[in-house]
Amino acid sequence: MITWRQGLLGLVLLALAGLLLAWSGMIGIGASSGHWKITDLVLHWAMEQSVETAALTVEEPLELDEPWQIRRAAGHFEASCAFCHGSPLRGRPPLSDRMTPPPPPLDHSAEIWSPAELFVIVQQGVKFTGMPAWIAPKRADEVWAMVSFLRALPRMEAATYRDLAFGTDLPPEGESDPVLAYCARCHGSDGGTDDGAFPVIGGLPEAYLRDTLQAFANGTRQSGIMRFAAAGLTPDAIARVSAYYAGQRPPAPEPSERVxxxxxxxxxxxxxxxxxxxxxxxxxxxxxxxxxxxxxxxxxxxxxxxxxxxxxxxxxxxxxxxxxxxxxxxxxxxxxxxxxxxxxxxxxxxxxxxxxxxxx
Ligand code: HEC
Ligand code: HEC
Ligand code: HEC
Incomplete structure (x- = not known):
């Protein structure tokens, strides 16, 4: 019969042995060799359980899968997700296979996970894997736009993906500012709303545009999509694109259908x-x-x-x-x-x- 003292001693010795092994430097942490099969299974199982539980309290919004939601997230997917997960345009990035665990291609994710589960994964990220959390945690509406996009992704042709992620309204000929070209992927060359996917920014006051870009960049205004787009812009670039969009006059959006x-x-x-x-x-x-x-x-x-x-x-x-x-x-x-x-x-x-x- 083992007494509780002996049991405790055994556990302490086991923990010490583990520490000693780690201290000796013999446990490989290189990503090159991948996980042992058992580590992979246990980690993934724990992730599935955690996502399923967290998804129990998540409520689906009414406007899932609308075309404007899909367009709203597409450019951000290209800029901040595709270099790990690949896309219909670029296939599988070579770096992905060298990560442990490798970021999976997302063309079956919408079959494996319910919308609420996808929401949890995208909002919270996944520990120990490199899968990041959403930049602005309180912007559930943005995360739902991304879920809509992920649900459309499996059936998406490369050409459709290109139009959604890079836009079709590029800056005019002779306008070669790379920052502006980036903004125009989503906001177009005139800052119009593009079927309601984006706020109208063409014609807003220049001072408001400058303050707003600064606020997105330093995180005092919450948006995962715009923080990513504005971070790292130089004051000069902010001034240039603000002056440009303040001078645009996009056509008025379609009148709203509300009563x-x-x-x-x-x-x-x-x-x-x-x-x-x-x-x-x-x-x-x-x-x-x-x-x-x-x-x-x-x-x-x-x-x-x-x-x-x-x-x-x-x-x-x-x-x-x-x-x-x-x-x-x-x-x-x-x-x-x-x-x-x-x-x-x-x-x-x-x-x-x-x-x-x-x-x-
Ligand atoms: C630095 C690389 C990296 C980036 C950037 C990244 N992910 Fe991931 N993602 C991962 C890894 C690694 C996993 C695997 C997690 C696991 O196996 O538990 C993952 C898992 C996922 C899954 C679950 C896939 C499945 O079928 O099980 C989804 C959905 C997902 N990511 C969406 C996104 C979205 C949307 C973005 C951009 C906002 C993004 N990821 C950005 C690395 C990344
Ligand atoms: C990947 C798509 C994308 C890119 C690229 C992008 N934006 Fe945005 N932008 C958005 C979305 C989505 C919103 C709405 C944010 C929200 O819901 O809070 C937005 C909001 C804004 C707003 C706030 C409008 C308001 O009325 O307060 C401004 C200003 C803006 N963007 C300017 C820019 C500029 C300038 C660039 C280029 C440096 C740029 N954006 C690049 C998607 C994008
Ligand atoms: C005392 C002045 C003031 C009053 C009154 C006011 N607002 Fe504002 N509002 C502001 C300012 C300043 C901002 C810009 C905040 C920022 O992003 O820096 C703003 C921003 C907004 C925005 C975000 C716009 C965008 O493009 O992102 C909305 C929506 C808005 N106000 C709606 C309203 C409504 C509706 C009312 C009336 C019920 C109202 N406001 C009354 C000062 C005011």
Whole structure:
């Protein structure tokens, strides 16, 4: 019969022996030889269990698999995932096979994992494997866009992938700025919304564009997609692309299909506010009256989903932004989800702001 003392001693000795082995330097940590089969099985099994459990509390959004969601994530996939996982265009990158574990090609992932499980993997990443977590953890909407993309990936032709990831509206001939060419993959040459996949940036005030890019780059404004795109831009590049997009005039997006009843309530919030709920008139800061701070963005003609998401982020305290973003913190507490739907439908239904047009 082994007493508990002997058992404990045995465990301590085993741990010491393990430490001694590691200290001797005899355990290979080189990626070149891969894992032992058993290590691989155990790690992957633990990962599957963990993902399944975490996915139990994840709720699927209504707008999964929409074309605009797929386009929203495609350029980011190309820039930040394809060099590990490959893509329909570049096949399997040579470095992948030399990683332990190797990043798998993702053409069957949507069959193996449910949408909620894909969400967990992409949002949280996977320890001990090199699979990174989403850069902005609170942007569940961005992660869902990526899940939509991953679900479309298995059936995607190389040509479709190229159009989605690199865009089709490139900067004009003679415009050879590589930074601008990168922005244009997603925002096009005129900063339009591209079927609602991206916010309109063409014609926004130059000062707002500069502040915003800076805020994305240093993480004071939360977006996994834009932080990746803006990180490492020099002040000079930020100034150049801000001046360029401030001078564009994209065509107005398609009018929103939302019920006309919303618009009247939305207009009232925009022009008069909701005094009982201590919500100020939005136009006080977002209108085009003389003397308005030029670093405040216009909202007219902006994509509705985008405005709505930004207001929910402000409400949750997780949007961040440029030097004046704290002003919005006082505006949002009194807005209900219905108010938000109405006021964003209203702004999305307006043609682009006249003030923006005047600066071009
Ligand atoms: C540095 C390399 C690397 C990058 C960059 C990377 N991944 Fe991964 N990814 C991995 C590795 C390694 C695994 C395998 C994890 C495992 O086996 O547990 C993985 C696993 C996955 C899986 C599960 C695949 C399956 O079929 O089991 C998905 C989905 C995934 N990654 C999506 C993404 C997305 C989306 C991005 C970009 C936002 C991304 N990855 C960026 C290395 C990477
Ligand atoms: C891979 C796609 C992609 C690339 C490349 C990209 N963007 Fe973006 N951009 C987005 C997405 C998606 C958003 C919406 C972010 C959000 O939901 O918070 C966005 C948002 C923005 C905004 C905020 C708009 C607002 O109304 O506040 C600005 C400004 C912007 N991008 C400018 C740029 C510039 C300039 C570049 C080039 C340096 C660039 N982007 C490159 C996808 C991209
Ligand atoms: C006191 C001034 C002020 C008032 C009033 C105000 N805003 Fe703002 N709002 C701002 C500023 C400043 C920003 C830019 C924050 C940043 O990104 O730096 C902003 C940003 C926003 C954005 C994000 C725009 C984008 O392109 O990303 C939305 C959406 C918005 N406001 C909606 C509203 C609505 C709706 C109302 C009325 C209910 C309102 N705001 C009232 C100052 C104000």
């Amino acid at each position: 006309a009843g919303l618009l009247a309530h939305g207009e009232k919030i925009a022009t008069e506010g909701l005094p009982d709920e201590r919500v100020p008139a939005c136009q006080r800061c977002h209108g085009d009256q003389p003397g308005r701070n030029p670093a405040f963005p216009e909202l007219d003609g902006q994509a509705a989903w985008y405005l709505e998401e930004q207001l929910h982020l402000f409400k949750a305290g997780s949007r961040g932004g440029g030097p004046y973003a704290r002003l919005m913190a006082k505006v949002v507490p009194g807005l209900t989800p219905e108010d938000i739907e109405a006021v964003t439908a209203y702004y999305a239904s307006l043609p682009a702001a006249p003030q923006a047009a005047a600066t071009r």
